[in-house]
Structures are given as structure tokens and as C-alpha cells.
Amino acid sequence: GENVEQHPSTLSVQEGDSAVIKCTYSDSASNYFPWYKQELGKGPQLIIDIRSNVGEKKDQRIAVTLNKTAKHFSLHITETQPEDSAVYFCAASIKTSYDKVIFGPGTSLSVIP
Amino acid sequence: GAGVSQSPSNKVTEKGKDVELRCDPISGHTALYWYRQRLGQGLEFLIYFQGNSAPDKSGLPSDRFSAERTGESVSTLTIQRTQQEDSAVYLCASSFLAGGWTDTQYFGPGTRLTVL
Numbered sequence: 001g002e003n004v005e006q007h008p009s010t011l012s013v014q015e016g017d018s019a020v021i022k023c024t025y026s027d028s029a030s031n032y033f034p035w036y037k038q039e040l041g042k043g044p045q046l047i048i049d050i051r052s053n054v055g056e057k058k059d060q061r062i063a064v065t066l067n068k069t070a071k072h073f074s075l076h077i078t079e080t081q082p083e084d085s086a087v088y089f090c091a092a093s094i095k096t097s098y099d100k101v102i103f104g105p106g107t108s109l110s111v112i113p
Numbered sequence: 114g115a116g117v118s119q120s121p122s123n124k125v126t127e128k129g130k131d132v133e134l135r136c137d138p139i140s141g142h143t144a145l146y147w148y149r150q151r152l153g154q155g156l157e158f159l160i161y162f163q164g165n166s167a168p169d170k171s172g173l174p175s176d177r178f179s180a181e182r183t184g185e186s187v188s189t190l191t192i193q194r195t196q197q198e199d200s201a202v203y204l205c206a207s208s209f210l211a212g213g214w215t216d217t218q219y220f221g222p223g224t225r226l227t228v229l
Contacts, residue, residue, distance in 0.1 A: 034217060034218070036220075041222075042222055042223075043117075043204055043206075043220035043221050043222045043223050044156070044204070044220045045220065046217050046218075046219070049217065089155065089156065100158065100161060100169065101146075101158075101218060102158075103155055103156040103158075104155065105154070105155040106154075106155045
């Protein structure tokens, strides 16, 4: 089955710097890659996603890149702010008769003011 | 519009008791998922419902865990004879499935279960 790895597990950056979180997946049939942000005491919230027919997607300070050949995808946050501090999860899924999404273990991001 | 809601938000129970957790998905979402998240850990898939199809129960950790869903509405996750290792946040998510691409999962706030 699909396996998603995520690195680093923890990340500290100075406010204003960039943060990069990397994920790899095992099943080449995966075609959808969402990223979720989870703040303390809350459920995960989708922040950006990418489908396998594009290599890059950007939304303001957040961008995601996908390398299907290498089965890598990454989240880039520029000009980080303290409110970006949270746990970030990458995920991968395959459209089948049902719709199972496999999540990475998460990255705890701390933005230091 | 209204998002996914879960109740209760917190539940404290004694070891050996049964608990029932409730999830109200977004109206019109045909797919519903339950996940377990232990403290500081990632999301562990438990069960998936899609319309009237047989649910995918492959993630349920033991026969003490079960879940039901009525049509495309409310779902309940039941844990019988709770154990201390069941302590976790239980998250529910729903999504709208259309032909072709996988669709986004929207999560509820979770139920924090503590087994004493």
C-alpha cells in the first residue's frame, strides 16, 4: 500500500525566513497531494493541494512542488510569520473505487519572532 | 456554510466503559472518514464510508471499535470496553466525491477522549 514519509519532524525558523517541508510517497499511482495545517486543539485544515497533472502551485506565501518521477513533493512557506506556527501534514491519495488518503507523520513548525 | 461538527468535544471515561462519538458531515458530502490522533502523532486511518457502499474498516485497531453511518448523514464511532491506550483525539472528515479526481477532505475539530 501507499506510504508517505515527511521530513523534518520539527522545524524552527526565524520570522521572515522561509520554511520547507519535504514528503515522499511510494505508490506511483497517487494523483492528489494535499497539505494540511493543524493548530493546537483544532482539526487539520487544508492549506493547499496539487494534482499530478501540474508540477507547481502557489497561493500567496505558500507554494507546493511535485516531482512525479522522484515521487517527491514539498511545501514552501515564504516570509514566515508567528501565526504559521503549527503542525503540517502532507498526504497522498489514489483515486480508486474508494478514496483513501494516506497522511505523513507531520512536521511541527515553530516561527520565532 | 456549516463545516464538519463533532460531539462531544471532550470525553472522560473510566476504563472498561463504552463510549460513542458523533460526527455530522458537511451536507451533501458522500464520503466520511474517521481518524485517530494520539498525542504528538500523525493521523491514523480508522474507517471510511462512501455512500451506500460497504465501508472500508481496514484501519479499525480491534473488534472493540465499530462505526455506523446512516445514508449520507451522521456517523457514530463506538468504542467498547475502553482501554487507556484508546486515549486520543478522534477526528472525522468528509468529502464530496465526483468522478475523476480525489476531492478535499474537510475535518471536524475532533473529540478528545481520555480513558482513566
